Amino acid sequence: MEDIDFANARRSKNAGAGKVYDFSRIEKKWQKKWEQEKAFVAKEKKGKEKYYVLDMFPYPSGEGLHIGHAFVFSLGDIYARFQRMLGKNVLYPIGYDSLGLPAENAAIAAGTHPEEYTKKSIANFMKQQKAMGWSYDWSRVVKTSDPEYYKWDQWIFLKMLEKGLAYRKKASVNYCSDCDTVLANEQVVGGRCWRHGDTVVEVRPLEQWFFEITKYADELLKGHEKIDWPERAKTLQRNWIGRSEGTEIVFSVGGKGWPVFTTRPDTLMGVTFLVVSAQHPELMGLVTEEQKGAVDKFLKKLNSVSEKDAGSMDKEGVFTGSYAEHPLTGERIPVWTGNFVVAEYGSGMVMAVPAHDQRDYEFAEKYGLEITQVIEGDMGDGAYMGEGKLINSEGFDGLESREAKEHITNALKMKKKGKKTVQYKLRDWLISRQRYWGTPIPIVYCDACGVVPVPEKDLPVVLPKDVTFGKGNPLETSKSFVDVDCPQCGKLGRRETDTMDTFVNSSWYFLRYADPKNGGNLFDSQKAAYWAPVDQYIGGPEHITMHLIYIRFYTKFLRDLGLLDFDEPALKYFTQGIVKGADGEKMSKSRGNVVEPLEMIKMYGADALRLYLVSHSSPDSDFDWDDKAIGSSFTFVRRVYDYFSELKPGKSDVRVESKLHQTIKAVTADVEGFKHNLAVIKLRQLFSFISRGAVDVKTARAFVQLLHVYCPFVTEELWEKLGGKGLVSLSKWPEVDEKKIDQKLEAAEEAGEKTVKDILHVLGFVKEKTGNEAEGVHVYVMPAELKWFDAAVLSERVKVPVSVWSVADKKKVDPEGKSKKAKPGKPGIWVR
C-alpha cells in the first residue's frame, strides 16, 4: 500500500522513539487503581478540616453525557482534587436525579418501563463519568428513583403537612397538554411549556398540593448576606422573590371589601378608577347586567389573542358597571377590568392613579377617564412617577411622599380600611404532578375521614408496576395502588395519584450524601453536621430561580424541624458558562453541532479533553467549541508525557526553582478562584521553561502535581514513573517557598527573552541589507549580568553561533564598538 496512514505514522514515530503516549491504556489503568484503593471514599474524621464539593447531580438521560456535563463536572472535580491535595477531608459525591418526565416519556416512546430506562441510563452515565476521571466517592451514590430515597421525600411532605406548610387548594394552574400535567410558574416560559416550546400552556382549575414557600420569603432574602454567591445569582433571586413594601387598601364595592395593594399610598387621593384583572376568578361578580355584553365581548377578544401576542398588546379594558367607594372620601370610583393587571399578584385588582403611573395614564387617556394630579411634579408627557409634595389631597396637602405614605396608611388603619403590608412575587410552590415517574404523595382520601396522611411507618408509598401508560396519569390505572384502606377508619379509601414535582427530590439530596444508606432516618444528624453545608456548589445559571431557591427553602425547613443547625445549603456557589457548538449556537441534535465527550476521549483522551475545556476561556463565560483548539491541548499533554516519562533528572538551576515557586503561587490562587484558563497558561509556560533545561525529580514532581487537577490520569502515570509515593491524587499540594522566588532571576529571564528578540531583529536587518547569512553574533553584557546569559541557549534560540562577552572584558572582540551600547538588562549586539 502506498497510501500513508498518518495516524499510524504518528504512532510509529512515537514508537520509534520508544515513547508512545497511549492515553487509553493509562486512563484505564488509573481508573482501576483508584477504584481498587478506594482513593476517594470519604470518611468522617474528627479534627480534620472537611470540605464538601458538590456538582448539581445530573438527570440521567438515555443519551449519556453531553459536553456541558463534561465541562461542569470537570470544574467540580478540579476543585475537589485541589482541596483534597490541600489536605482537607473532601466529600465529593455523585448521584442521579432519576425521577422525572423525560424518563417517563422516553420509556413510553421506547416501549419500556421508566425504571428500566433509568437503570440503563445510570449505568451508561457511570461508565462515562469514570472515563472522565472524576474523583467521586462511588460508595455514596444516591438515586432519587430509589424508594429508599423518595421515602424521605414523603416523610418531609408529612412534616410539611404537620407544620401547616403543605396544603391543598383549588387553583388555576398551568397545564401543559403535551406533558399532560401541571407546571409550576417557574416552568412556564413565555406562556409556553419549558419542555415543549411549541405548546401553549392552558389555565385549568384543579385541586393541587402546595408548599408554602412564601412563608420563608423574607428569610430567603436575608440569607443572601451569609453566602458567598455571585452577585448576579443573588440579584436574580432577589428579583424573583420580589419583595415590595406597601399598603393594602380596602375599597368597598357593593358592600363587599376588595383589597388592593399599592406601593404608593401617597397617591391615594388621585385614584380615579380601579382595574380588576381580566383573569380574576371573581370578575363576573362585579359586572352589572348592562355591562355584561361588553365585558363578555372583551374577554372573548382577549382569549382569541395568542399568548405570544398578548405580551405586546396595548392596554385595553372595559367598564364593569360597578362603583367602588373611596376609603377616605367615600367618593364613587368606577371599576374597570383590564388586560394589564396580573391576576395572581396582590389581589388581582389595582387602584389606578393616572397622574402618577404611566400604565394608568395610558389607560385613562384611551378611555377618557379622569386624571387628578396629587403630587407636585412635571407632567409634560405622561404620568409623573416620582415622589414629591402632595397637592389636591385635602388634609394631606404639603406632606412629602414619604411622610404621606405613613399618614395615609395610618388614616386608613384608623378606619380599618387598610394596613401596611409586604407583597412578594414569589408564589407558593405547586408540587402536584399528574404523572407516574415521581414521588407519590403519601395521602389517602377517605369518604369518612377526608384527607388522611399515610402514617410514617407505612412509608414509602412505592410506585406500582401494574400501570398502563397512555394519556393522563398512569397511576390512576393501577387498582392495587389506588384502592387502599383508610389509615384512620380502615374503610376503603382512595390513594392520591398525584406525584411530586422532581424539584422536591433535589431539594435535600446534598444532605443524603452525608449518610446515604440510612434506613431509619433522613440522615444522621451528626454526620450531616460534619459534612454539611456544602462548601462549594457548582452548577448552571438556569437553576438559580428554581432549584437554588427550593434547596434553600428546604434547608430552612429542616432546620426548623431541628435536624440541622445551619440554614444555608451552600456557602459558595459557582456558575459555569454554556458550551456552545462550533457555530456559536446552543448545541442540539437538530443543529448537528453536538460534540460527544466519549468521541473526544477516544480521539484525544480524557486528560486532553478536560484540559481543553478549562483552558479555552474563563469558566464562568460561555464558549464556543473549537475542534482545532482541543488538538493543541492534546499536543501539550503528549509533550508533557514524552518529556517526563523519559526524564533524566539533573540538577534544577536556580532559575527553574524560582519559576517553579512563582508558578505554584500563581496557580494555587488561580485554581482557588476558578481561573483555570490562566492557570493552564502558567503551567504551559513553566513546562516550556523546564523542558529547555535540566530539572531535578522534585521539580518534575511538583509540576506533575500542579497539572494533576486538570489531567489526573497522565499525571498519575508520570508520578509513578518519577517515583512519587502513593497516588498523586492523594499527595500534598506543592507549597510555595517564597524565598526561592527571585525577582532578579525573573529580570534575567526577561532580559534573556528580550535579547533573543533583539538579536533576531538585528539579524533580520543584516540579511536584508547585505543579503548574506550572518556568521555569528557577539553579545556584550554588563559584568554583573554575565551569569544571566548562556551562549549555548542563545545560539539554540537564534540558530546562529552566539558568544557572550562582558563589556569589562579587555580581551573581547568588538571591532565596531557595539559594547558601548550595552545597558543594564540590555546587552550590546554585534553581528558579523
Added chain:
RNA sequence: GUGGGUAUGCCGGAGUGGUCAAACGGGACGGACUCAAGAUCCGUUAGCUUAGUGCUUACAGAGGUUCGAAUCCUCUUACCCACACCA
C-alpha cells in the same frame, strides 16, 4: 418595558489607571528539519520608520475625569440572559 451582563487585534479570548501594539490559544504567512508531511522546532502577523529605534493610529461610538485610560464616570449603539405590564 424592567433587571443583569457583554463589546478587545484575522478568530477565540486574557487584561480593570502607567511596565500595553495588548498574555495565551487558533488561523495565516515565513523559515528550519525532512523524500514528504496534517509531526517537531523557530519566527512574523496595525502602519510607517530604524542595526535592536522612533512615530502615528488602535481595545464598539461620543464625551468627561486624570500628568496619564482598553482599564474610572456619563450618554449612545449592538448583542446575550432573566423577568415579562408586580401597581
